[in-house]
Amino acid sequence: MKKIEIASNCTLTLMDTAQFKDVLVAVRFLAPVSRRRVMIRMILSQMLCDRCEKWPTKQTLSDHLDSLYGATATCRTAHYGQLNAFEFRFKCLNDQYTRENTFERLFKTAGEMIFHPLRKEGHLDPELFEEAKRETIMANARKLEQPSSRAIASACAIFGKNHALAETQLLSEEELQSVTLQETEAAMAAMLQQEPVMIFVIGKIDEEKTIRYVQRFLPFTDRLPFPQSVDLIEKKDLEEVSQTMNIDQTSLVLVLRCPVTILSEDYWKMRVANALFGQLPTSLLFSEVREKRSLCYSINSSPLAYEGGILISVGIQKSKLEQTKACILEQLQRMQQGQFSKEDLMTAINMLKNAIYGSYDDPLSTLNFAFQNVLLDRQETVEDCIASIESTTCEDVMRIFKELQHCVTFSLEQEEEHENAY
Amino acid sequence: MKTHIEPRYDETYVTETLDNGLRVIVWHKPLMRTTSCVFATPYGALDFDLTAENGERFHHPSGIAHFLEHKMFEKEGQDVMNEFSRMGANVNAFTSYQETMYYFSTSSEEIEAPLTLLLDFVQELNITDASVEKEKGIITQELMMYLQMPDSRLYFEVFKALYQNHPLKYDIGGSPTSVANTTRQQLEECYRLNYHPGRMLLVVAGPHEPSEVLNIIRKNQDSKQFAPLLKVGRTPIEEPQEPAKKKLLIPMEVTSEKTAVAFKLKPWVSTDHERVHDEWAIRCALEAHFSAMNPDYQKWIDEGLINDYFDYEIDLQKDTAFLLFVNETSDRSRFESLIQEELARCLRTPIGFEALNRLKKRYFGQAMRTFNSVENIAIGAARNDFNGVSVFELLEILDQLDQTQVMSALQHLSLQHSALVSIVPMHEKTAE
Numbered sequence: 139m140k141k142i143e144i145a146s147n148c149t150l151t152l153m154d155t156a157q158f159k160d161v162l163v164a165v166r167f168l169a170p171v172s173r174r175r176v177m178i179r180m181i182l183s184q185m186l187c188d189r190c191e192k193w194p195t196k197q198t199l200s201d202h203l204d205s206l207y208g209a210t211a212t213c214r215t216a217h218y219g220q221l222n223a224f225e226f227r228f229k230c231l232n233d234q235y236t237r238e239n240t241f242e243r244l245f246k247t248a249g250e251m252i253f254h255p256l257r258k259e260g261h262l263d264p265e266l267f268e269e270a271k272r273e274t275i276m277a278n279a280r281k282l283e284q285p286s287s288r289a290i291a292s293a294c295a296i297f298g299k300n301h302a303l304a305e306t307q308l309l310s311e312e313e314l315q316s317v318t319l320q321e322t323e324a325a326m327a328a329m330l331q332q333e334p335v336m337i338f339v340i341g342k343i344d345e346e347k348t349i350r351y352v353q354r355f356l357p358f359t360d361r362l363p364f365p366q367s368v369d370l371i372e373k374k375d376l377e378e379v380s381q382t383m384n385i386d387q388t389s390l391v392l393v394l395r396c397p398v399t400i401l402s403e404d405y406w407k408m409r410v411a412n413a414l415f416g417q418l419p420t421s422l423l424f425s426e427v428r429e430k431r432s433l434c435y436s437i438n439s440s441p442l443a444y445e446g447g448i449l450i451s452v453g454i455q456k457s458k459l460e461q462t463k464a465c466i467l468e469q470l471q472r473m474q475q476g477q478f479s480k481e482d483l484m485t486a487i488n489m490l491k492n493a494i495y496g497s498y499d500d501p502l503s504t505l506n507f508a509f510q511n512v513l514l515d516r517q518e519t520v521e522d523c524i525a526s527i528e529s530t531t532c533e534d535v536m537r538i539f540k541e542l543q544h545c546v547t548f549s550l551e552q553e554e555e556h557e558n559a560y
Numbered sequence: 561m562k563t564h565i566e567p568r569y570d571e572t573y574v575t576e577t578l579d580n581g582l583r584v585i586v587w588h589k590p591l592m593r594t595t596s597c598v599f600a601t602p603y604g605a606l607d608f609d610l611t612a613e614n615g616e617r618f619h620h621p622s623g624i625a626h627f628l629e630h631k632m633f634e635k636e637g638q639d640v641m642n643e644f645s646r647m648g649a650n651v652n653a654f655t656s657y658q659e660t661m662y663y664f665s666t667s668s669e670e671i672e673a674p675l676t677l678l679l680d681f682v683q684e685l686n687i688t689d690a691s692v693e694k695e696k697g698i699i700t701q702e703l704m705m706y707l708q709m710p711d712s713r714l715y716f717e718v719f720k721a722l723y724q725n726h727p728l729k730y731d732i733g734g735s736p737t738s739v740a741n742t743t744r745q746q747l748e749e750c751y752r753l754n755y756h757p758g759r760m761l762l763v764v765a766g767p768h769e770p771s772e773v774l775n776i777i778r779k780n781q782d783s784k785q786f787a788p789l790l791k792v793g794r795t796p797i798e799e800p801q802e803p804a805k806k807k808l809l810i811p812m813e814v815t816s817e818k819t820a821v822a823f824k825l826k827p828w829v830s831t832d833h834e835r836v837h838d839e840w841a842i843r844c845a846l847e848a849h850f851s852a853m854n855p856d857y858q859k860w861i862d863e864g865l866i867n868d869y870f871d872y873e874i875d876l877q878k879d880t881a882f883l884l885f886v887n888e889t890s891d892r893s894r895f896e897s898l899i900q901e902e903l904a905r906c907l908r909t910p911i912g913f914e915a916l917n918r919l920k921k922r923y924f925g926q927a928m929r930t931f932n933s934v935e936n937i938a939i940g941a942a943r944n945d946f947n948g949v950s951v952f953e954l955l956e957i958l959d960q961l962d963q964t965q966v967m968s969a970l971q972h973l974s975l976q977h978s979a980l981v982s983i984v985p986m987h988e989k990t991a992e
Binding site: 156196205208235269273276283284311383386425435485500 | 648651668707717731
């Protein structure tokens with residue numbers, strides 16, 4: 139892995155590996171989260187991968203990508219605490235398999251799509267904007283139609299109140315509808331001209347050639363400094379909220395505040411503790427809630443690495459709601475009191491190591507690991523993570539879990555237990 | 561042991577059939593750190609009514625293959641997942657309509673222990689009445705989870721509408737009633753009939769030398785005895801050409817209506833190679849008409865006839881075949897007309913030479929990408945094996961595909977019988 143400073147706050151990270159058949163080029167623009175910006179960038183992500191000036195219709199862009207052996211050009215947004223990352227991602231087969239200069243053509247494609255969006259009379263194309271807005275509204279509604287996604291979003295909105303986390307949740311159709319072409323255009327200009335940029339290239343690459351292509355096709359100049367990402371959420375009183383919907387299963391979400399974030403020295407120890415608590419089939423939650431009591435099919439806990447929290451999500455029968463909640467909190471107590479075996483701790487350590495080493499074989503995990511290092515301005519290696527994971531003791535787990543504070547219980551409940559479709 | 565080298569794709573794998581009939585594929589990926597192993601049986605959700613070669617018939621509740629998959633993880637009252645986790649290996653399983661697969665992946669250099677454990681736990685069923693009863697609550701919650709997801713519910717309702725008798729009309733997991741009616745004895749019988757090594761396939765993909773991997777497998781299998789294989793197959797079922805329901809509206813908590821127009825095709829009775837060939841030929845024609853490749857596609861979006869939810873699926877099997885279009889629309893009849901009209905155009909207009917070549921390039925790229933992940937390689941190899949055509953044979957089919965072949969495959973499509981299924985918002989009237 140090699141990191142090069144292309145311009146001020148514009149980095150290029152290269153990973154030369156022959157493991158994969160294709161090459162991945164990702165360009166990430168970073169900006170602070172605000173509800174408005176989140177929505178604008180969601181719409182932009184629909185617009186910018188749909189067509190551009192050079193390929194002004196879906197058909198011409200599709201034909202072009204097919205000519206590059208099914209290359210892909212996608213856009214997405216993601217949140218890292220206070221930070222919104224807007225990503226262009228391009229992938230194509232390595233030249234070795236196409237026997238053509240697909241790598242250079244992929245960079246050309248990236249340059250065209252990033253710097254030359256489809257315009258009409260000097261402005262972003264209004265028809266494309268309206269279409270992208272419609273698609274964004276539908277995609278947002280689709281996500282919230284999934285009861286478990288809605289429950290998680292609702293719990294995060296409560297936990298993250300007055301923080302960036304809440305800004306990204308439960309967007310309404312009215313809010314998305316109110317986004318204008320003018321502000322989208324302004325956001326696009328700020329993104330291209332000012333926002334810090336990270337470029338990642340992963341695959342079998344020639345370093346010199348890649349740098350040349352970046353300079354030629356992605357000629358970014360000096361940018362604003364990287365914004366802050368971690369947004370530790372303060373202690374708060376427990377809030378218990380329930381809503382009802384006409385659904386077949388009740389979704390229960392608990393959020394525990396945890397003072398450990400991705401920047402903390404204890405971060406990997408917290409990950410081990412969370413694995414032991416609810417991330418693995420050997421975890422307390424899985425074995426007690428699912429296996430011993432048959433209360434659910436799926437239960438898991440996951441860390442909120444940039445906000446400081448652990449989120450537990452489970453789907454159950456409405457009549458078992460209180461029993462399930464009590465059982466989860468009982469497992470939390472067991473963690474705090476050290477009522478788990480040394481063997482279970484070792485299992486959690488081994489599984490986490492397995493996952494981290496496994497990321498070597500996944501270009502996206504490799505990309506995200508490199509992204510975190512640039513974002514947090516550090517040079518953490520996989521070996522550093524492994525060392526921290528391996529050094530986790532029972533006392534560490536108890537200490538970290540004693541600091542957890544139960545802040546939110548959210549349940550999305552069945553209106554009544556009705557006859558199902560079977 | 562037979563070594564297969566594919567220089568064009570830079571891939572190498574070996575195959576062997578052991579004395580007990582178990583077929584093994586070991587895919588060599590020396591640059592990867594992770595190993596993925598899949599142990600699979602061609603026994604899926606459609607196989608709950610079986611007939612043996614001696615004429616004996618076995619009927620079980622729907623969802624039993626999936627129930628059995630859940631119970632396989634029990635070993636002397638313990639969950640075998642824990643043992644894998646202790647080895648630092650991730651284990652999982654899934655049941656589809658056609659097959660059940662158990663698999664693990666690990667980035668550890670040591671694979672003998674988890675590989676042996678995979679072989680051992682799948683080759684021994686150890687369950688009690690009490691544990692079977694306990695599992696029923698878990699499976700019922702799994703069924704409920706999928707039932708309330710609008711997308712999976714749409715597909716489930718489409719198959720219920722299309723098929724009158726064929727087991728495709730049942731959910732993969734069965735129903736709460738069929739789950740409640742499943743017994744330990746039935747699970748044991750299914751296990752005996754479908755998990756014989758002579759029926760199964762083991763695929764290992766990873767950095768280890770294939771000869772070493774094969775030695776581990778041989779050592780394990782040589783130490784075991786198996787009863788003679790009783791050959792069984794899915795009991796043929798008389799399925800009328802007409803769908804069970806021509807129209808079905810399901811109210812759910814959704815913002816916009818999701819509609820499927822599904823065509824019940826005649827089963828594709830041919831060789832596996834021909835069936836897969838025809839499926840890809842038809843897919844190319846459909847892609848040329850029902851994607852951004854079609855200049856009208858943008859017009860359909862602009863007119864609100866489709867949105868980015870729009871998709872289609874074609875599946876040709878020996879006993880069932882269907883073509884399905886899904887969309888979000890408030891005007892289902894206009895959508896249905898659009899599909900009918902464009903399909904008619906698709907059947908009479910030959911695919912363009914350039915369009916076909918572009919698609920061949922696209923599918924080549926997509927197929928090549930499956931080699932990026934050892935898990936995709938292992939699961940894909942098992943799936944392709946059961947489907948009768950390897951990924952390299954598929955790449956060959958695509959390479960050789962021409963306009964005449966596409967047109968000829970399209971002529972076999974029978975589009976007389978269809979069903980329209982919609983997931984509609986709760987407040988809408990459904991009494992149509």
